[in-house]
Amino acid sequence: MDFSKKWIIYILLLLATISWGASFVAGRYAVGELHPLVAASSRFILAFLVLLPILILKEGRNILVSLRDLPLLFAAGLTGIVIYNICFFTGLKYTYALNGSLIVAAGPVFTALLSSWILKEEVTIRHWLGVLLSIAGVLFIISSGSIEVLLKLNFNPGDILITFAIFNWSIYTIVGKFTGKKFSSLLTITYACGIGAIILTLLAIPHYRVLEVNEISGGTIFSIIFLAVAASAMAFVFWYHGVKYLNASKVAVFQNVVPLAAAVFSILILGEQLKYFHLAGGLLIFLGVYTANRKKSEVLDKPANVRLKESG
Template sequence: MLRLSNFGPHARLLGMIILWGASWPAGRIVAQAMPPLAAASLRFLLALLVLLPWMYRSGGFAQLKDWSLQRWLGMGLAGFFGVYAYASLFLSGLQYVPAGKAALLITLNPVVTLLLAVWLFKERINTIISLGMAMAFVGAIIVIAQGDPRHILQGHLGLGEVLILGCVACWVAYTLLGRWVMTGVDALSATTVTAAIGAVLLLVTSLVVEGPAGMQATLHSGWTAWGALLFLAFGATALAYAWFFEGVKRLGAGAAAGYITLVPVVGVAISALLLHEALDASLLIGGTLAVLGTVIMQRGRR
């Protein structure tokens, strides 16, 4: 029975999965209306308006002077992969791929991360984890190939799918880097510093690649696109991370991670409701396998 004292953290974690799930259709709206690099840079610059004061109030700035050069280099790499590269590929991929499909492809994150953790850190897996990994992998393949794996074998992989799979690679790199450089660093400081590094890189790249016209086009986009961008910045980034951190602190990392397995389901549902994206058989079957696989993996790791 759920204790009343724990209801608040559980409610916030439910809010978190809604915010993160809704980030996919919101990203799709932004990607269709704004240059991706300019939009991504504004997303994190706006999010920093919340993250920096939050970090200051928590006393996080005091520890920065004690960070070693190795830690700063590690944070730089984490900011490059986890914010700069991921955000660029996220919005670029959503120009070509429906939001619901993209959300389901991200279920490969824990599979690839764990496989590399087994290789790099000698992390152990059991039969239940292996079963979950296999189910999640097969489900993702069905979604990517639209029910016909021959499409992949014949090299018929779309640009959008390649870009979203690039998001998977970047997030896996960010997660594994975290095990190296973020030991002893609180999650808020790590998130704020990597977001700041990524935002600067995104802004510079936008000005070089898209030019001032890219930022101008972003600033003059419609209210719908700007509403989606503000949601990504303050809802799916600042607020969702705040709720996630509180959930980890109050309930533990395992319970919080369990909620994350529901993000693709929420992403597909909201994309279908708001963007009227079709739910074909390959998406439903593959998505069900992928989500069940991640749930079984989570169970096995407990």
């Protein structure tokens, strides 16, 4: 199977963002019993242990990188693992999963601006239209289809922390364009998880305590495993694979699938009712993703003088 085909890349990006949507619910479970730093540390220790043997089997001796490349991998670990997850887990202690997922909509805007500035990527009107459609869908879901609810939404410290997390994720996406030129997505995320796990564990040491097995619920254990394997190991590899083949600004639009997935899992797991605004918002989100990533028509791609000759 050719994993460089666009339709396969889109499926992998969808799986990644769906997992991240579910991670809001899983994260809420985890921080209910664990300190945010302990939850983050546990997540990436396990993720690293899952990824390392896969990396060794797939790339062998090529897993060793030179010292001059470590700063780039460290940047990936610091932005996408350490800072993002400290803000993510701490933010979830003070805000709801759906409220936090609203802020994810700002991700494509941050990434588009950063990619146009740092990577000199072209951000077209069509792309911005896709971003706006997706954001409209997110707002529709979170506000329950009510303008009054949206206007009265007050952001708390948890919202601010998650906003900063999303900004760091945009930087992480930009870093991925540079690491993708030198390393495989698997190597990049394995190193990032390893570096992140070390830093997070050092920060979490004061908060670790000896826990009896019966003190930790099955939901919390499952949440950490899900966060480590599905929402970290697999999803990050899928995400970096997409960044390697597509413009960072285009990949970022898929972040708007996260709040839709968060809404769906909140309904299934937390027992919330499915309403019309979930369906309408979801439609807008996917329409936005499609608009930003669809190819231009063959006619519009041709220079103006060529179109005039053909029409004459």
